[in-house]
Amino acid sequence: MQFTFLGTSAGVPTRQRNVSGFALSIDDHRDWYLVDCGEGTQHRLLQSRHSLARLRAIFISHVHGDHCYGLPGVIASANMSGRTQPLTICAPDGIEQFVTAVRQYTDLHTLRYPLHFVRSDLENAVYEDELVRVSAHALSHRVPSFAYRFEEKPPHTLNQDSLRELGVPRGPQWGELQHGNPVTLTDGRQVTPEQVCEPAWRARVIVVGGDNDQPDLLLSALKNTDLLVHESTFTEDILQQVGPQYMHSTAAMLAKTAERAGVPHLALTHFSQRYREKSSPGKRHIDELRAEAAEYYRGNILVARDLDRYEINRKGELSKLDSE
Template sequence: MQITFLGTSSGVPTRGRNVSSVALRLPQRAELWLFDCGEGTQHQLLRSELKSSQLSRIFITHMHGDHIFGLMGLLASCGLAGNVQRVDIYGPAGLNEYIQAASRYSHTHFSYPVKVHAIRPGVIYEDHEFTVSCGPLHHRIPAFGYRVAEKDRTGRFDVEKAKALQIPPGRIYGQLKRGETVTLSDGRVINGTDLCGPTEIGRKIAYCTDTVYCEGAVELAQDADVLIHEATFAHQDADMAFQRLHSTTTMAAQTALVAKAHRLIMTHFSPRYAPGNPLELKDLLQEARAIFPNTDMAYDFMTYDVPRRREV
């Protein structure tokens, strides 16, 4: 699981930062999932090492322009390139109407299936490897955060140990690899977990933007390996944050701390903290680290490989 930040500015793009979009690459299944799709996201994809042909799912947090204005352009380009098989899009009420209207007025016809799923709090997607859930955030319009949870996997199967126990290979190996208990033809009962290494704990990613501090974000971020959280404002601008229902650095850090997340990566920064201003982004990072030391500050094209945790 590799995270790539394609846009880390809030509201409007700057010379160095595009508006919101985060890509999650799943190399084991050659898939690319996108979280938000601000204007210019397709250009950011072209400038990255990511392959748009692998795009399969897009998750939209809310209907503000800096999170959706790149959606139609990206979908149309993928159709013209003819290299996308199907795209499932998840988002709040109104998203399907927006895409339908944009398609109608621009005379855009997708050459591949596009399915829009109107989300409600809870599990919105699940397969044999992942569960994706969403929950409400606190913003000026309905907004949702997302949690991607990889399912736990049985540890590596010790073939040599199985051979030493004279366990016949074949279907039984598959059962033991899955951690099942098997009764052999000679009456011996073998517990598959005894032949497997430590369980590989599924990785968890939370994505929370746009929002002021809220319990919804804390719940999504519980025990997350990585919490991606907006930090539009510095702590001294908390009044402005509350007025606009955005987070400060300290709110993002507090969310990570209360949720017992393992790492916080902040994004969605106001352009007001550009170099040369009284407060700069390095100051915002210090504010967050004072509360939650394991904090990083995202920048466009930053990548982060989510590490695995093994059962103790």
């Protein structure tokens, strides 16, 4: 699985960091998925390898502008670029109304492609295609907010030991089973694909959180997860200064959850604009967030930067790729 940070700033853009956006693809598949779509996401995409034509689905964590004000532009530009494939938007209540109202008042009545909305705040909300299964997990914020758990669907291969044990003769029935169809043997016994197929590799899992002040809400979603991408807006001392009313996480809060869940890789993102790459008067250094997380978490910490690109390989190892 490959992913690119399109925006890593909380609330407002800075000169270096845009507001939230995260692109995910399965290895070198050109189709891809977008999580959150702050203003300027389509501009970041122009700097990346991802095209609006190959975007399969958009997942919006919550209705705050820094996570969704880029949606109308993405929808309009996909239309102008000639897209005809349907586009799915998974989002909590409010996003469909937002998009519908914007289209109504800004003369964007007709699209060349169908838009499908899926409510992520309803029970059992899920997106699924042949590559991934995505589930939504409720968080704690000033408005309903969700994390999305992307579980890969690796191709299935036949287990030859099982086929031999069950006495399925090599031939067309192997192909039927691999394509997901049960077969009947000459002695009348039925063999199902589940009995003889197994994933070609362990399914990788990435959980991408929205704004949230209770990371522990994700503990069950984090089972068998390779990577948690989550807001880490403040360090603890700054949270003390600004108070809890904005309902964000600190690096420490997030790190404790990641340690508890045993997730091997943790990406900090969605930083208050007071954290900068370089020290300057009145600003804090971004490394303070990493240092605070490292006090509570023994896994691999990644501090997100716009257009940085990473891969989790089929063994679950994380590596940095060339930036976009």
